[in-house]
Amino acid sequence: MGDGPDNDGALTRAYVLHPELTSDRDRRPAGPALEEAVALAAALPGLDVVGAEIVRLPKVAPGRLFGSGKSEEIKAKLEAEEVELVLVDGPVTPVQQRNLEKDWGVKLLDRTGLILEIFADRARTREGVLQVELAALSYQRTRLVRAWTHLERQRGGLGFVGGPGETQIEADRRAIDEQITRIRRQLDKVVKTRELHRAARRKVPFPIVALVGYTNAGKSTLFNRMTGAEVMAKDMLFATLDPTMRGVMLPSGRKVILSDTVGFISDLPTQLVAAFRATLEEVLEADLVLHVRDISHPDTVEQAEDVEKILESLGLREDVARFEAWNKIDLLDGEARAAAEAQAARSPATFAISAWTGDGVPALLDAVSDALDEEKTERVLDLAYAEGRKRAWLHEQGVVLSEDETETGHRITVRWTARQEKRFREL
Structure with a gap:
């Protein structure tokens, strides 16, 4: 301006x-x-x-x-x-x-x-x-x-x-x-x-974690803490407009792609929802959605409802894992903080944190890692010798349990997630 x-x-x-x-x-x-x-x-x-x-x-x-x-x-x-x-x-x-x-x-x-x-x-x-x-x-x-x-x-x-x-x-x-x-x-x-970039990224074996939340909830601060990136993080509404993607190594050694999105806001005018749909579409690609809430804000419940409504209108799938990070816990006084921490502890998908001080962030990262490592199944695959690319991909993924040569190629036993199986089928 x-x-x-x-x-x-x-x-x-x-x-x-x-x-x-x-x-x-x-x-x-x-x-x-x-x-x-x-x-x-x-x-x-x-x-x-x-x-x-x-x-x-x-x-x-x-x-x-x-x-x-x-x-x-x-x-x-x-x-x-x-x-x-x-x-x-x-x-x-x-x-x-x-x-x-x-x-x-x-x-x-x-x-x-x-x-x-x-x-x-x-x-x-x-x-x-x-x-x-x-x-x-x-x-x-x-x-x-x-x-x-x-x-x-x-x-x-x-x-x-x-x-x-x-x-x-x-x-x-x-x-x-x-x-x-x-x-x-x-x-x-x-x-x-962008669809081409996204198709290329689908071939990347890493799961995507999307940070969403009401504007000013502290997403960019959490993003910076998780990635060490100097993404613009100010105590200012709409500080992030274009989604920022970073590869992050979680403490467990698990690599994920972290996506920071534009802040949501109540009564967002319809032409803006339509205009920014593409910016938010990154969320639809996510394997886990991390909803960051400013738990110190008097309207935190209403803000969370606004975010959920927008996610629903975008058509976010029901089966996508969702966590809530109750941020800015450091701004609550002793009693309110203890109550929020106790309430968060009652839900396995809710974490009381301070992106600013780092309190509670390690537990959140461990839970993200566990959620993305869930449900692996074993399969036996027969690959022809010509399918060297598929075989190499399986080894890159670290999913191969055993491998034997057959007359026509390789018989490989794998243990993988549904996402890895889907990616394999797309190769």
């Missing part, structure tokens, strides 16, 4: 509003929701969040979201704080956005726009960049009362917030649709390339 609207590098003064619709019985608790929205804003470089508040609404005003009295009250605060950008933690219609910007004399972003800006700032791989552009265009297409061209942006970001590359033009639907078609074509190529 660059430095916000000012070319001189000054920070954009931003204000966060969380509208709490009092008539909505299913609404999230407003306090933690506002904290999350402020953390989202803090994840975007160039912003200085000068204030934040919960706005209780009995009902949504169709043209302006807030009633006239409340709108005037907010305007006075924005003027007093010299606010340039308002972030509304929720959906805002194009008409509401245009009216509020006019009334308040500021720029306004809703939750989807903000998350898109963060994604644009974080995307590193070719695929990540294309996915963000696709999501941004889908979002922009629905808001043609006030459209941006983010393709002229400079220094990353989408130009919603402003910046040297912004030209506020009314782009027509056809232009956007043409861009969407072009990007989809590029994405198809990238996805095919």
